[in-house]
Amino acid sequence: MTGLPNARLYAYWRSSASWRVRIALHLKQVPFTIVPVHLMRDGGEQKASANVDRNPMAQVPTLEWDSPQGPRRLTQSLAIVQLVDACCSGPALLPSEPCDRARAWEIAEVINAGTQPLQNLSVLHAVRDLGGDPAAWASAAITKGLAAVERLVADSSTTFCVGETPSVADLCLVPQLYNARRFSVDLSGFERLLAIESACVSLGAFELAHPDVQPDAEPAK
Ligand SMILES: N[C@@H](CCC(=O)N[C@@H](CS)C(=O)NCC(=O)O)C(=O)O
Missing domain, CATH: 1.20.1050.10 (Glutathione S-transferase Yfyf (Class Pi); Chain A, domain 2)
Incomplete structure (x- = not known):
């Protein structure tokens, strides 16, 4: 797999886990759209079924992107960072040694x-x-x-x-x-x-x- 076409990051501005992923995407210069999930509004949008369907832990971040087989998604910021590192060109996010x-x-x-x-x-x-x-x-x-x-x-x-x-x-x-x-x-x-x-x-x-x-x-x- 190369790149993350049409990447969408479900995130909250002050979420530290979302922030990790944003840094990774920017370091790799991957274009992406932020889809806000407000952690306080209406008792927390992360708990709504639309978000839990994306992220079974009822959290952010979730990364979604398109593939020939259809939309794909991944949760857990460090798993996402690893994916971004593996499939996007740009500076390595993990030391090689x-x-x-x-x-x-x-x-x-x-x-x-x-x-x-x-x-x-x-x-x-x-x-x-x-x-x-x-x-x-x-x-x-x-x-x-x-x-x-x-x-x-x-x-x-x-x-x-x-x-x-x-x-x-x-x-x-x-x-x-x-x-x-x-x-x-x-x-x-x-x-x-x-x-x-x-x-x-x-x-x-x-x-x-x-x-x-x-x-x-x-x-x-
Ligand atoms: N291990 C998860 C942690 C995700 C996480 O803790 N997200 C927080 C924001 S930084 C969250 O969604 N909190 C909402 C809640 O606790 O209800 C990851 O790295 O993605």
């Missing part, structure tokens, strides 16, 4: 599996419903995850998390740092991560993928 490649996945998974799910909207609602403090919960989870990533990159001096070009690790890191700021996480101890973030956001693909420039972006409250 096996240890570097595994390291990029390691960092991505600390965020994808060990951090973001704990501060996802539905989990924060559950914490609130159980009488907890969602903001404190999210802040603690993000602090733990970012501290782990900071340790994983502390001994290297590469421009990006792994090497001199952005990888899946950076695609996860930048949105997670944005979420950290939303939850007032103290980032003063994360110098390496902030330097890597600066390198990322100087790239056009990261600028184009930023939540504030998405078609469904909402003005700051």
Whole structure:
């Protein structure tokens, strides 16, 4: 398979998982259309049957594209990133050297599996419903995850998390740092991560993928 014809990304502007996919598509210069799914409106459009038919976890993102056999779709941001990397030309999103490649996945998974799910909207609602403090919960989870990533990159001096070009690790890191700021996480101890973030956001693909420039972006409250 080559390319992703007529790609449609079902996404929410401030969803970090959607953001990872947007960065990947922009780095590879894949044309795509955003189809907004509002995570708060009407109790959450992600829970409506139209979205659950696309995404059985009732989440975003979902990528859809056309193929000779008809429309195809894929959920889970890191699976989508892997597909984009494999079937679209442009810069590799995964290092070619096996240890570097595994390291990029390691960092991505600390965020994808060990951090973001704990501060996802539905989990924060559950914490609130159980009488907890969602903001404190999210802040603690993000602090733990970012501290782990900071340790994983502390001994290297590469421009990006792994090497001199952005990888899946950076695609996860930048949105997670944005979420950290939303939850007032103290980032003063994360110098390496902030330097890597600066390198990322100087790239056009990261600028184009930023939540504030998405078609469904909402003005700051
Ligand atoms: N592992 C999933 C995570 C997807 C996810 O957590 N999406 C969030 C937005 S970042 C969502 O749809 N949340 C809606 C909800 O929790 O109801 C992926 O990487 O695609």
